[in-house]
Amino acid sequence: MKKLINEPSAVVDEMLDGMVSAHPDELRRLADTNVLVRNDAPVSDKVAVVSGGGSGHEPTHAGYLGPGMLDGAAAGEVFTSPTADEISEMIQACDSGKGVLNVVKNYEGDVMNFETAGELAEMESDVEVAEVVVNDDVAVEDSLYTSGRRGVCGTILVHKVAGAMADRGEELDEVKRVAEKVIDNVATMGTALTSCVTPEKGEPTFDLAEDEIELGIGIHGEPGVERVEMMSADEITERLTEKVFDDLSPSSGAEVLTIVNGMGGTPLSELYVVNRKLQSMMEERDFMTWDAWVGDYMTSLDMQGCSVTVLVLDDELKELLAHPAATPALTVQ
Amino acid sequence: MKKLINEPSAVVDEMLDGMVSAHPDELRRLADTNVLVRNDAPVSDKVAVVSGGGSGHEPTHAGYLGPGMLDGAAAGEVFTSPTADEISEMIQACDSGKGVLNVVKNYEGDVMNFETAGELAEMESDVEVAEVVVNDDVAVEDSLYTSGRRGVCGTILVHKVAGAMADRGEELDEVKRVAEKVIDNVATMGTALTSCVTPEKGEPTFDLAEDEIELGIGIHGEPGVERVEMMSADEITERLTEKVFDDLSPSSGAEVLTIVNGMGGTPLSELYVVNRKLQSMMEERDFMTWDAWVGDYMTSLDMQGCSVTVLVLDDELKELLAHPAATPALTVQ
Amino acid sequence: MGTTEQEAVRAAVERVADRMADEKEYLTDLDSAIGDADHGANMNRGFRAVHEKVSEMDDAPPDELVKTVGITLVSEVGGAAGPLYGGSFMTASAELGDGITAESSVAFAEVFLEKVKDRGDAPVGAKTMVDAITPAVHTYKKSIEEDDLKPVEALTKAVDACERGVNFTTPIRATKGRASYLGWRSVGHQDPGATSTLFIVKSIRETAVE
Amino acid sequence: MGTTEQEAVRAAVERVADRMADEKEYLTDLDSAIGDADHGANMNRGFRAVHEKVSEMDDAPPDELVKTVGITLVSEVGGAAGPLYGGSFMTASAELGDGITAESSVAFAEVFLEKVKDRGDAPVGAKTMVDAITPAVHTYKKSIEEDDLKPVEALTKAVDACERGVNFTTPIRATKGRASYLGWRSVGHQDPGATSTLFIVKSIRETAVE
Ligand SMILES: Nc1ncnc2c1ncn2[C@@H]1O[C@H](COP(=O)(O)OP(=O)(O)O)[C@@H](O)[C@H]1O
Ligand SMILES: Nc1ncnc2c1ncn2[C@@H]1O[C@H](COP(=O)(O)OP(=O)(O)O)[C@@H](O)[C@H]1O
Ligand SMILES: [Mg+2]
Ligand SMILES: [Mg+2]
Ligand SMILES: [Mg+2]
Ligand SMILES: [Mg+2]
Known part of the structure; x- marks a missing residue:
């Protein structure tokens, strides 16, 4: 490490x-x-x-x-x-x-x-x-x-x-x-391509083979709920997003905010690849993306992977989300 | 990969x-x-x-x-x-x-x-x-x-x-x-703890042992100018910053903007550890940090490591840096 | 320097602290498999602080010492283990107000168990420290009250009982704590918190034997 | 389907494209050591596109074909190799306006070399493709003009010369291109751009032999 x-x-x-x-x-x-x-x-x-x-x-x-x-x-x-x-x-x-x-x-x-x-x-x-x-x-x-x-x-x-x-x-x-x-009104599902390494332990929390990923991870380097074969970004995005939709079951035409969140060690370019698929799924299902966030918001040290979050909106939530914020990690003007 | x-x-x-x-x-x-x-x-x-x-x-x-x-x-x-x-x-x-x-x-x-x-x-x-x-x-x-x-x-x-x-x-x-x-008026020096992996090659561009790092890397996964033994964050920060100071030789009391830039795979927590040392070096040498940026601004895919940038300021530059900007990656209000 | 009881508490604390330092990696490895790889660091950090605090308290009675153990764990450990162990030591310490006797130690043990279950809301069989504490406390109580064993002998039985509790955690599915997130994948792994409980009980017994 | 000359250009292009596909990983490995691990991908992407474009141009004269090679490389390769190879093919293609002859091919080679040196501002000995192009072009010119060899024979000599240029890049320090950032650490590694030059020259010779 x-x-x-x-x-x-x-x-x-x-x-x-x-x-x-x-x-x-x-x-x-x-x-x-x-x-x-x-x-x-x-x-x-x-x-x-x-x-x-x-x-x-x-x-x-x-x-x-x-x-x-x-x-x-x-x-x-x-x-x-x-x-x-x-x-x-x-x-x-x-x-x-x-x-x-x-x-x-x-x-x-x-x-x-x-x-x-x-x-x-x-x-x-x-x-x-x-x-x-x-x-x-x-x-x-x-x-x-x-x-x-x-x-x-x-x-x-x-x-x-x-x-x-x-x-x-x-x-x-x-x-x-x-x-x-x-x-x-919010739901999230995440995946890990690699484990994170904590400073104290100095080794990966769990071992993942070159062709395996964990689905349904938390944010503490715990293993997820399922270990599956490595898939393409589009397939991973589908797996994560389907599960999120299942939970929220937004009605057609619903306005939502989406987050593609990096786990800390994944390049931004990959998160955008995931966002591309996510937004095309939104369109297919006739949901309206009111805002799409892409970046590292809630990480697990150096873990590679991402999570997909969807929040179903109403007018009050939209107003509050658009309200100004000035913080080191998030600015809304 | x-x-x-x-x-x-x-x-x-x-x-x-x-x-x-x-x-x-x-x-x-x-x-x-x-x-x-x-x-x-x-x-x-x-x-x-x-x-x-x-x-x-x-x-x-x-x-x-x-x-x-x-x-x-x-x-x-x-x-x-x-x-x-x-x-x-x-x-x-x-x-x-x-x-x-x-x-x-x-x-x-x-x-x-x-x-x-x-x-x-x-x-x-x-x-x-x-x-x-x-x-x-x-x-x-x-x-x-x-x-x-x-x-x-x-x-x-x-x-x-x-x-x-x-x-x-x-x-x-x-x-x-x-x-x-x-x-x-700007100078930068960077270090890599790990190589990056390009999508096309699918393997690290260079191999680094567990106890080695590269100093003086660019942003394309090229090896740096020197391979040295792994050091503490404080020592690394000193090596990078000394070299930057040598180049700029700001006069005592100079106002500067500093950047601790992550290479893409390094957790933000580590960048803050580097910033802590950088700012204490600024104080020791009697330079005034007008603004300190910490984050991923110019990355090399999933590389772990960071770079330190210092810009020596005058009134015109401060005004222009404070001028509003609204972009996906940088907001100035 | 102080009464035998004070000495005993301090000796036990030192023994636990040493044990946690020795077993830090082992506990963390257990926590890696079904948790977040920090239980060893948490317990070691906590008992190192406890050891320091308690060494400085020259004249405190045993219940004060044990209360300090609890307060220190609460403010040093964090995580799930901090409030569970810490809060329970804090609350149960009141039972030692009149000194450490066979009866008061049973009362202490019972309140300790109760408090853990209260805070964590975990039944037996949820694959947590409760599975180690419960048999240890039940056996200790019965050994003293029904079998008229001496505290040292009762502690020996309690260690054995605790060990079975630890072993019991391995083949069952977690329904509380981080390991519960793993669902069926938690089966086959020993619970770290139950294991640290065993180290504590063992250390107390070793101190008593001396 | 076109004249022999057109056929020859198309055949050469196909051969180069095949070669780049085969050697993609090798070139990238060389570029990993002293560059940024993309020269194989760059050349392969470029010549695949060139091959496609040129296959579609049924009636174009050879100079048009070669110009298209250049334009396509400029707009597909990027990096350092794109403008260097692409720009040089583009500019030098004008020399083939009256067909491909011994003389015109010498003129082509000379302009090509000049253009690379112009664009990249690299002297011989900077550990770049210039070190491979220079001996190949000099030898080709001398073989034709002084030794009166036939183009195919001259090309065989040029391949040999080019190979020496490639080998020459290994023991010297880079002073141009990405490898120059490595300073003395670049010594001992073969230059990827010089190597891709050799593949191109070899492919042209093989086409000529047929
Ligand atoms: N609700 C609970 N009730 C009882 N014990 C629990 C509960 N949740 C967790 N534990 C115990 O805490 C242990 C984990 O402690 P630790 O790793 O220090 O905290 P964290 O889970 O916050 O990382 C588990 O192995 C388990 O024995
Ligand atoms: N200034 C230059 N003059 C001539 N050749 C150069 C120059 N800079 C780079 N090269 C050649 O380009 C090659 C690298 O090409 P490539 O990897 O495709 O581009 P990049 O360096 O942009 O990644 C080097 O191996 C070298 O032969
Ligand atoms: Mg834990
Ligand atoms: Mg924890
Ligand atoms: Mg390159
Ligand atoms: Mg490149």
Whole structure:
């Protein structure tokens, strides 16, 4: 394993410092924590929208800090959720008195730590905390026999929409309502061509032969739900998108936002090849692409692969998606 | 090799289609060519700034099409410069009567094809064509015994500055003047931790052992100027940045823009680790970072590694860098 | 330096910390197969911090020490294991307020198990640490209360029980934790969290034997 | 279907195209070592297109055919090789206006060489195709003009000369083209462009022999 790092155990710390030094006017780090917040937090008279989770998904989470999106982002170790005490500090640092919405990706570690953090924060101050749990990954069956669907790339859209609603000055329950609307209407499915290599382990998390890929992966280097033979980009796109459509079953003529998300190690050129097929599938089925995002939004370190996300829109969501945002990783004008 | 592609020979064509379908309102493709232009080209009463080169450097070049940056981008095959006839079509499609500036990266293939194209264009219409050649790569000695320094990541800054000047309505010679000012004040040095894999060859261009890296690479998967033992991120950053400083020798207190550019396969987290060290070197030497960019701007497919770019600023350059730009890969508000 | 009970807690902590350092890669390998390859790093980071904290607490009573173990794990481990282990040590520590006796250790064990199940909402058979903690706690309680064994002997039985719990996780399908995402592909792999539980129980027994 | 001269040009083109297809990987491997691993793909793409274009041109005189070879290479190959080979075929084709004779072929060869040197600004010894073209052209000219050899014999000598030029590129340092970026590390590697020149000259000779 070769990585542009110093000590593996220092990666998160040094990355956060490097991020702040790239955006000194926009971001700051809470002392002695792995929490970054908007420099102007708490923003007065505004509901705060915060998130967090393991590191290794950059630009998620701190890349989405800024006007129109997140107020705070708590970073855990690589692929490990942040600890409850730091999440609690973040909540308190971002609260302007109007309450805080935690955007949590469904996975037990994050959920448990955010819950504990909410309790801590409410004990220590009188902040009002609400929470939404994103579970857009359609690879995993949502049944009694699993811990539910994972939260993956669709989370970015929750940040965007909830952040816009908060930016408009709306109340906590309204911000939560639109976040849940996104959660109800978004679905994602991903594939890995290669495993990622974590700094600590220094080796691939799983082995994939030259002619194999994993379908239905999460974002933590876990293997997916199925190992299949390597296919063409068009075939892969079909497999991913069909599953997403099955879940959402948008009606003909529906307006949607699509994301082709890179897992970190895949060149942008390949993501555009996938987008080409995705958009031709949209046309065939008579869905209207209102906006198409292509890039690295929610990654797994250096993994090669991608995910396809579809969000079914209504007028309110379109308005909120078009609301200005100015963050290191996403700008909407 | 596993890639999200269909036929290796179709990658460029399909990528361009996928790009247009992601930005249908902003970009269009000139029929039967690999040229993308701003949808509203030719923009009346404005000097056009165009560029191009081999593919495999995404988001370069077409990612920088849009108000405040490029009017046209000609894509060659992967790592192969575009052909003169297509460059010539681009020039003619973008000219509003105020002339066209070709931004060429120094490398004989590009230079020869752009020269031929300029001649063709001037033969076929009365477009006025000017050209600047970017050669920011300080890895290669500029001497009688080489074909000169390569044009690499600093090219983005030429696009930005020349594009802003054109957007202001200035004349061709003025647009060219500021482009040359950037070229005179920018330097870059890069490193590869791994080789890239081209779709056609399907294997690494060069072999690197687990404990070796290449210093002084270009952006075409060529080996660098030196193979050294793997080092820490801080050491690598020092090696790259020292060389850049040596070349520019900015005076103490100088204001600069820095770029930590990913080569395509390196996670953003690692680039931030590099930026941390870079910014602490800037402080030590008493240079003022006016802006720090971190991300994938000029890539080599899936190569892991990075480059460090420094541009020494004056008031005019700062103004032009701050001028609004709205392109798929870079937004300045 | 302090009572035997304080010493015992500190010794156990040191033993666990050493064990986690030794088994870091093994735990991470187990987590690679059905999780995200960090359980070894998580547990090692957590108990290294616990060891440091606890070494500095010269005069604290055993329940304070154990509470600190919990608080430190919560704020150092993260992930699923952090709140599960940490929260349970924190809550269960209250049972040791009057010292470590046969009875109080049983109470501690019971509350610990309860708290894990509460937080994680995992039943037995979900292929988690619950499958290792449950037999260990049940056997310990029964050995003390019904069989009148001494704590050391009961711990020996508990280790054996815990080991069976760990082995039991291998052939079953995960329905909780990251491994559940794998569905049937999780069958055939040993659960990392159950395994780290075994290392903890073993370390406690070894300390008690001394 | 056309004159012998037209046939000869078409046959040569087909032979070159076949050769480039066969040697695609070899050329790319050479370019991997000191360039960017695309020379095989470039030449193959270019001559496949040339072959198609030329096959469709039923009645064109030889100079038109050769000009088309050049234009097609310019618009299909890109890179350094595109304008160098393409531009030179285009310009030199004018020398064949009165048909392909011993004299006109010498003139063609001379203009071809001149044009490559002009465009690329590379002297002999810069480790480029110039090192292969120069000996081939010099030897061809001398064989015809001084030694009064027949074109086929002169071509055989030219192939031999060209081969020496190719071999000469290996032990020298590149000062032009991508390989120059490698500095001394380019020593010991054969130049891909010189090698593709040899394939072209060989194919022309083989066509002439038939
Ligand atoms: N809901 C749960 N209830 C009980 N134990 C759980 C639960 N979820 C996960 N675990 C345990 O946690 C272990 C994984 O811990 P760790 O790898 O540190 O955290 P993460 O899964 O967040 O990466 C699993 O092997 C399992 O034993
Ligand atoms: N300035 C030059 N003059 C003559 N030949 C050159 C020059 N630059 C490059 N070449 C030739 O072109 C060959 C490379 O061609 P190719 O790989 O197709 O283009 P690129 O270098 O653009 O990838 C080199 O091996 C060399 O023979
Ligand atoms: Mg984890
Ligand atoms: Mg090339
Ligand atoms: Mg884990
Ligand atoms: Mg080449």
